[in-house]
Amino acid sequence: MQANAKDLEAMSSPWPRIASESGEQASFERLFRAHYPAIYAHCCRIVGSRQEAEDLAQEAFLRLYRQRFAPAGEHNVRAWLYKVATNLAYNALRDERRREGRQQRAAGSTTAEEEDGDPAEATLRQDERAAVRGALAALPERQAQLLLLRHAGLSYREIGAALGVAAGSVGTLLARAQAAFERAYRRLAPEPGKEMDHEMR
Numbered sequence: 001m002q003a004n005a006k007d008l009e010a011m012s013s014p015w016p017r018i019a020s021e022s023g024e025q026a027s028f029e030r031l032f033r034a035h036y037p038a039i040y041a042h043c044c045r046i047v048g049s050r051q052e053a054e055d056l057a058q059e060a061f062l063r064l065y066r067q068r069f070a071p072a073g074e075h076n077v078r079a080w081l082y083k084v085a086t087n088l089a090y091n092a093l094r095d096e097r098r099r100e101g102r103q104q105r106a107a108g109s110t111t112a113e114e115e116d117g118d119p120a121e122a123t124l125r126q127d128e129r130a131a132v133r134g135a136l137a138a139l140p141e142r143q144a145q146l147l148l149l150r151h152a153g154l155s156y157r158e159i160g161a162a163l164g165v166a167a168g169s170v171g172t173l174l175a176r177a178q179a180a181f182e183r184a185y186r187r188l189a190p191e192p193g194k195e196m197d198h199e200m201r
Helices: 005-010 015-022 024-047 050-066 077-094 096-107 112-116 119-138 141-151 156-163 167-188
Strands: none
Touching: 024 050, 024 077, 024 119, 024 141, 050 077, 077 119, 077 141, 077 156, 119 141, 119 167, 141 156, 141 167, 156 167
């Protein structure tokens, strides 16, 4: 779904000002149209389940609907949504019971693309995705948040605003998080010693 110019303008606008322009409900609907596809895809990449991603994305928007930012100052709604969605998805990822259920479902199902390809390659890709999610779940929450927000395309400034850290510190924190992720991934990778391509699947 493509966002129009008004939707794009709303992406970083403060919620109180948007609400005052054309009514709260219409404002929220514009934000939903502008952001939902990306937030849903972000959650789906983290948890690996479309149904769970839908639930998480809807919960993020429900929290936005209930949120009232302080009237003073600018609030980046896009960064706020990504932070909330990331926290929700990360918590779901760390839930041992849910993670085990996802792995069991993944072992018994493939995508249409995988069905048309080499079954061995499809199994390897599933194992790699499980290793990526396992490595993320093993990281401290702040490091996982940094990696997920950067992978979602947020700028250093947006990441800093979302996590409450100086934008100038984000690069160093990301480098540390990436190193920690690679160590965790190597412990879980399907092929010992295989390097990850640095793209979280």
